[in-house]
Amino acid sequence: MTSTSHDLATADLGGAVLGEALRASDKSLLALGDRHGLPVVIKVLRADEEFWQAKFTHEIRLYQAFTENPPPVRVPKLVHTDGHSVLIIEHISGHPVDTERYPEQPLSAVTLDAVLDTVTAFAQWTPPPGMLAPVFDYPDRVERYHHAGFFDADDRAALHTLLDAAPAPGQVGHGDPLPANLLLTESGGCVLLDFEFTGLFLPGFDLAMLHTLLADTPGAQGAVDALVDEAGIEVPFLINQAMVLSRELRMHTELDAGEFRDKRLALLRPQWDAFRARLHARR
Numbered sequence: 001m002t003s004t005s006h007d008l009a010t011a012d013l014g015g016a017v018l019g020e021a022l023r024a025s026d027k028s029l030l031a032l033g034d035r036h037g038l039p040v041v042i043k044v045l046r047a048d049e050e051f052w053q054a055k056f057t058h059e060i061r062l063y064q065a066f067t068e069n070p071p072p073v074r075v076p077k078l079v080h081t082d083g084h085s086v087l088i089i090e091h092i093s094g095h096p097v098d099t100e101r102y103p104e105q106p107l108s109a110v111t112l113d114a115v116l117d118t119v120t121a122f123a124q125w126t127p128p129p130g131m132l133a134p135v136f137d138y139p140d141r142v143e144r145y146h147h148a149g150f151f152d153a154d155d156r157a158a159l160h161t162l163l164d165a166a167p168a169p170g171q172v173g174h175g176d177p178l179p180a181n182l183l184l185t186e187s188g189g190c191v192l193l194d195f196e197f198t199g200l201f202l203p204g205f206d207l208a209m210l211h212t213l214l215a216d217t218p219g220a221q222g223a224v225d226a227l228v229d230e231a232g233i234e235v236p237f238l239i240n241q242a243m244v245l246s247r248e249l250r251m252h253t254e255l256d257a258g259e260f261r262d263k264r265l266a267l268l269r270p271q272w273d274a275f276r277a278r279l280h281a282r283r
Contacts (some may be wrong), residue, residue, distance in 0.1 A: 011044050014080030016088050018042065027052055032091060039091035040079050047106055053084070054197040062195045071125035073118050074191050091187050098179035102267065106217040113184055114190040116223060119206040122192060125172050134169040135199035141243055150246045158279050162203070162239055166202060173201040177209050201240065203233040208240035214247060215267055238282075241275045 006091040019032040029044040043177075045056045063078040076089040097107065097115060107115070139160065146156040175197030176179070183191040207224050214220035228237045248268055 009087050012081075012082040013042065013086060014088060016040055016042055016080065019255065033088070035079055035088065038079065041076070042089050043087040043089070045085040056087070057084055058161065058198075059195045059213065060084070063087065063089065063196055065128050065131050067124070067130055067199075072121045073125075074185075074189060076191065076193070092183060092191055094183045094191065096180045096183060097182040097190075101178055101180075102213055103179050103216065107214060107220065109142035109219070110188065111184060111190075111215070112217060112220055114184065114188065114222060115177075115210065116207075118182070118190040118192060119174060119177055119210065121229060122174055123172050123203075123206065124131070127172060132172060132199045135175055135197060135201060136243075137171075138163055138166075138169070138202065138239065138243070141246075145246045145250070148250065150249060151242070155276065155279065159242055159283055162235055162282070166239065167221050167251070169200045169202050171201055171203040171205070172198070173205040174198055175201070175204045175205070176182060179213065203231065204228055204237035205240045205243070208237055208244045212242065212244050212268075212271060215271060235282075238275070238278060245272050247276055 013033070014035065016033045019034060021029065021031045023030040025043075025046070027047045029042075029046055030041045031044075033040045033042045043137045047053065060081050063076075063081070067078050068076050074092075076092055078089055079086075080086070080088040097103065097111060098105070107188065138152040142151060142156060142159045142163070143174060145151050148154075151159065174192055174195065176194060177192070181192065181194045183190060183193055207227060211221050211224040214224075228234055245268065249265075249272060252261060252268060255264075
C-alpha cells in the first residue's frame with residue numbers, strides 16, 4: 001500500500017471518491033475527487049507538527065465561516081470536513097495565475113485587474129466575531145529581523161516610530177496571495193485558494209505581497225501604489241512592505257548559491273533599496 005493510499009484508508013472522506021493526486025508532501029495530500037457526482041478537491045493533513053495542525057484547523061473553520069457568512073468574492077464551497085484533518089471543497093475549473101512564486105511571464109492587464117480586484121474585495125469581508133486574530137506581532141518581527149541583520153538601527157527606529165502611531169492590525173488579509181493561490185476561472189474571474197495564513201493585518205498586507213511578487217509585470221507596482229493612495233493607507237502599506245521584503249530577502253539569501261538565487265536577489269534588492277528610501281524619507 002502506498003503512503004497516499006494509507007493516508008486515505010483511515011480518512012473520513014464523507015463519501016467522496018479519490019481521483020487524481022495533485023500533490024503529496026509531508027505536510028498534506030491534495031487530490032481531485034468526486035462526491036455524489038460533484039467534482040471536488042480533497043485535502044488531507046499528514047503533518048504531526050502542532051503548527052500545521054493548527055493551520056489546517058484554522059482553514060477548516062474559515063470555510064465553515066464562509067458558508068454562513070460569504071465573503072464578497074468567490075471562494076470554493078465547503079463540501080465535507082471531519083473537523084481536523086480532512087477538508088473537501090468544490091472543484092472550480094480554471095488555472096493558477098502561475099505556478100512559480102515570482103511569475104516567469106508578466107500578467108496580462110486583464111489578469112492583473114482581476115487579481116487586484118479580488119484581494120481588495122476580500123479585505124472588506126466581515127468575519128464572525130472572534131474568528132480571526134493578528135497573524136504575527138509586527139514589533140516582534142521588526143526586532144527579529146533587526147537581530148538577523150536585515151534592518152539596520154535606523155530602519156528599526158523608523159519602523160518602530162511608524163508602528164507606535166499605527167492602530168492594531170484589523171484588516172482581513174488572505175496572508176499568502178501567491179500566484180498559485182489565485183485561480184483564474186474560465187469566465188475570467190479570480191478565486192482565492194488556501195486560507196491557512198488568513199487573519200488580521202495592518203491594511204494592505206496582501207497588496208504589499210503582490211507589489212513584491214509581481215515586480216516583473218509592467219504596471220503592477222504602479223497599480224498597487226494607486227490603490228494604496230486611493231485608500232489612504234501609505235503608512236501601513238510601508239510597514240507591510242518591510243515585513244514582506246525582509247522575509248523574501250531572508251528566504252532567498254538562505255538558498256544555495258547559484259543562478260536561481262542570484263536571479264531572485266537581483267529582483268528583490270532594488271525593491272529593498274526603494275522601500276528603505278521611502279521609509280527614511282518620512283523621517
